[in-house]
Amino acid sequence: MGRAAPLSFVCAVAHLAGAYFSSRNRLRGQGGGGRLIWQQLINGLVTGSTYALIALGYTMVYGVLQLINFAHGEIYMAGAFAGLLLVTAAELPFLAALVLAMVIAACVGVVVEFVAYRPLRRSSRLAVLISAIGMSIFLQNLGLWIFGPSTRSFLPPFPVVSFEIGGLRTNTLHLLTLAVALAMMVGLQFLVARTKMGKAMRAVAQDREAAALMGISVNRTIAFTFAIGSALAAAAGVMVGMLFNAVTPTMGIMPGLKGFVAAVLGGIGHIPGAMLGGLVLGMIEVLGVALLSSQWRDAIAFAILILVLLYRPSGLLGKPAPEKV
Amino acid sequence: MLVIDGVVTHYGPIEALKGVSLEVRQGEIVTLIGANGAGKTTLLRTISGLIRPTHGRITYEGRDLFSMPPEQIVAAGVAHVPEGRRVFPLMSVAENLELGAFARRDPAGVREDMERVFRLFPRLAERKTQAAGTLSGGEQQMLAIGRALMARPRLLLLDEPSMGLAPVIVENIFQVIREINAAGTTILLVEQNAHMALATAHRGYVMETGRIVLSDSADRLLKNEAVRKAYLGG
Numbered sequence: 428m429g430r431a432a433p434l435s436f437v438c439a440v441a442h443l444a445g446a447y448f449s450s451r452n453r454l455r456g457q458g459g460g461g462r463l464i465w466q467q468l469i470n471g472l473v474t475g476s477t478y479a480l481i482a483l484g485y486t487m488v489y490g491v492l493q494l495i496n497f498a499h500g501e502i503y504m505a506g507a508f509a510g511l512l513l514v515t516a517a518e519l520p521f522l523a524a525l526v527l528a529m530v531i532a533a534c535v536g537v538v539v540e541f542v543a544y545r546p547l548r549r550s551s552r553l554a555v556l557i558s559a560i561g562m563s564i565f566l567q568n569l570g571l572w573i574f575g576p577s578t579r580s581f582l583p584p585f586p587v588v589s590f591e592i593g594g595l596r597t598n599t600l601h602l603l604t605l606a607v608a609l610a611m612m613v614g615l616q617f618l619v620a621r622t623k624m625g626k627a628m629r630a631v632a633q634d635r636e637a638a639a640l641m642g643i644s645v646n647r648t649i650a651f652t653f654a655i656g657s658a659l660a661a662a663a664g665v666m667v668g669m670l671f672n673a674v675t676p677t678m679g680i681m682p683g684l685k686g687f688v689a690a691v692l693g694g695i696g697h698i699p700g701a702m703l704g705g706l707v708l709g710m711i712e713v714l715g716v717a718l719l720s721s722q723w724r725d726a727i728a729f730a731i732l733i734l735v736l737l738y739r740p741s742g743l744l745g746k747p748a749p750e751k752v
Numbered sequence: 753m754l755v756i757d758g759v760v761t762h763y764g765p766i767e768a769l770k771g772v773s774l775e776v777r778q779g780e781i782v783t784l785i786g787a788n789g790a791g792k793t794t795l796l797r798t799i800s801g802l803i804r805p806t807h808g809r810i811t812y813e814g815r816d817l818f819s820m821p822p823e824q825i826v827a828a829g830v831a832h833v834p835e836g837r838r839v840f841p842l843m844s845v846a847e848n849l850e851l852g853a854f855a856r857r858d859p860a861g862v863r864e865d866m867e868r869v870f871r872l873f874p875r876l877a878e879r880k881t882q883a884a885g886t887l888s889g890g891e892q893q894m895l896a897i898g899r900a901l902m903a904r905p906r907l908l909l910l911d912e913p914s915m916g917l918a919p920v921i922v923e924n925i926f927q928v929i930r931e932i933n934a935a936g937t938t939i940l941l942v943e944q945n946a947h948m949a950l951a952t953a954h955r956g957y958v959m960e961t962g963r964i965v966l967s968d969s970a971d972r973l974l975k976n977e978a979v980r981k982a983y984l985g986g
């Protein structure tokens with residue numbers, strides 16, 4: 428697969444799905460299948476943008492530590508709860524609540540790194556993996572203990588207006604989700620490419636020891652990477668909490684896995700790859716659901732994971748080269 | 753300037769340094785020669801804080817380096833050009849050099865030093881925007897040295913700068929090492945190329961399996977019978 432592969436792949440699936448819808452609708456004598464498919468793609472884009480935000484955390488942490496932070500889904504959950512409480516209990520305006528939820532999640536991420544990963548910096552990867560899974564289970568149970576198992580409603584603190592653009596239905600919440608995701612990605616790109624901390628992150632990812640010899644504090648850089656990745660996951664958590672009007676302590680499990688799949692699909696360790704992987708995964712999912720049925724939603728993500736790992740472990744954008752020179 | 757006293761360093765159960773003592777004085781070029789596996793790289797990594805020694809003392813300008821993390825050692829004025837160059841392959845030449853100045857807070861001085869590096873290595877100036885991973889071996893070595901100079905070190909640790917390079921390039925690199933030293937930077941040079949190293953240095957140490965077995969002025973080491981046999985090909 429080359430550079431253009433992801434796009435052409437999505438187009439091919441869209442085409443097939445479009446054909447299926449038109450034929451089905453023609454039987455019913457309705458028509459307009461193409462529009463339905465575009466409607467689905469918009470929904471896929473919204474979901475996919477939240478997967479992308481989650482995937483970024485996985486991929487950045489993997490970049491600096493070669494570690495899959497399996498507690499990442501729980502940080503997303505923590506961010507959603509923080510956002511919910513800040514909006515309902517503290518009655519903060521939405522943007523302030525969003526930013527504060529991101530800060531809180533960033534702190535959770537830094538603590539997770541400090542407690543679960545830093546002491547194992549020189550241990551085997553298996554030990555770190557077990558620690559990651561343990562941390563994930565711990566945070567889920569902590570969430571259950573604090574918030575209880577029931578689902579809480581998360582109504583957007585602003586009016587959600589539905590409208591049509593070019594015959595496609597959408598609403599202000601969808602557009603806000605896309606805008607938040609886009610702003611985060613642009614901000615992250617700037618941070619990584621231009622700022623000193625971003626350069627430190629890239630240096631640590633490319634050669635940790637050489638980075639230390641430059642006077643970069645490797646520990647601080649790793650903590651910072653967790654903070655940023657966790658903040659992005661929190662933004663996704665808050666948006667998804669509102670999109671589904673639901674926040675629960677176990678809400679991080681599936682999106683956590685989806686974000687991981689998206690990161691692998693884009694090429695683990697590759698930042699633009701995680702963005703693309705999230706969007707592509709979101710769209711494939713809705714198309715798959717449209718073609719088959721919604722029971723297949725989660726299976727599709729894992730089928731993609733298996734296919735990528737089998738046929739292109741470096742992902743869509745990753746270079747099919749060894750991990751390190 | 754740098755005093756190393758009875759340093760012992762382990763890799764797990766392996767004792768790589770078995771009590772090394774050595775001194776580098778202000779303004780000198782001191783070379784450390786020895787066969788593969790003698791522990792030269794381990795000693796430099798111990799000095800710059802990449803590995804913790806188990807025993808001994810390392811003092812630099814009167815300060816104890818023993819328990820400092822690498823970033824503080826760099827800030828104290830010690831820069832290390834590691835074995836195998838270790839440039840950041842995906843970053844440009846200019847970005848690699850900027851990273852060398854990571855701990856500095858004087859943008860004007862940094863810009864000045866970047867110009868100085870480009871004067872020392874005009875090849876790098878021509879390749880400012882090229883990814884470091886695509887440079888030739890010699891250019892990568894120049895970049896690794898230039899990157900270390902960007903920290904404006906008072907002590908420069910060089911680990912086998914001649915490794916894998918053509919004789920002309922080696923000649924060029926050693927010329928630059930002399931220039932850097934003449935400009936006031938003290939140098940500890942680890943080399944396999946004992947001839948070049950001893951011809952460049954003021955003093956030298958010979959290391960064998962984790963111990964210093966000989967130390968003298970570079971001239972006398974060049975004439976030393978045992979050194980000639982073992983390291984200078986007879």
Ligand SMILES: Nc1ncnc2c1ncn2[C@@H]1O[C@H](COP(=O)(O)OP(=O)(O)OP(=O)(O)O)[C@@H](O)[C@H]1O
Nearest residue numbers: 763766768786787788789790791792793794795944
């Ligand atoms: N990471 C490591 N883990 C275990 N043992 C190591 C490690 N690095 C080096 N050693 C061992 O320590 C000893 C000294 O190695 P070192 O790299 O310091 O030698 P050197 O003098 O630099 O050799 P060369 O000239 O080949 O670079 C060797 O026996 C080596 O096998």
Ligand SMILES: [Mg+2]
Nearest residue numbers: 792793794835
């Ligand atoms: Mg060595």
